[in-house]
Amino acid sequence: MTTDWKAAHQSVRALAAWKPANALTGHGRPVGGSGLAADFERLAVPEQGRFVDGAQA
Numbered sequence: 001m002t003t004d005w006k007a008a009h010q011s012v013r014a015l016a017a018w019k020p021a022n023a024l025t026g027h028g029r030p031v032g033g034s035g036l037a038a039d040f041e042r043l044a045v046p047e048q049g050r051f052v053d054g055a056q057a
Contacts, residue, residue, distance in 0.1 A: 005052075009040045 002008045015023070016037035023031045031043065046052055 005045050008044065012037050012040055012044070 021032065028044070
């Protein structure tokens with residue numbers, strides 16, 4: 001759970017540098033290879049909601 005999507009993307013890039021075969025995060029779908037780091041905005045960041053753009057309800 002995060003509200004800091006920039007920091008989350010940096011973490012994903014750091015993990016991707018280890019070249020894991022898969023990422024199983026405990027939430028969402030498993031992602032293979034470099035897919036999550038390469039397409040982070042589309043796969044991980046919600047378009048709207050409570051924790052997007054710093055807005056918290």
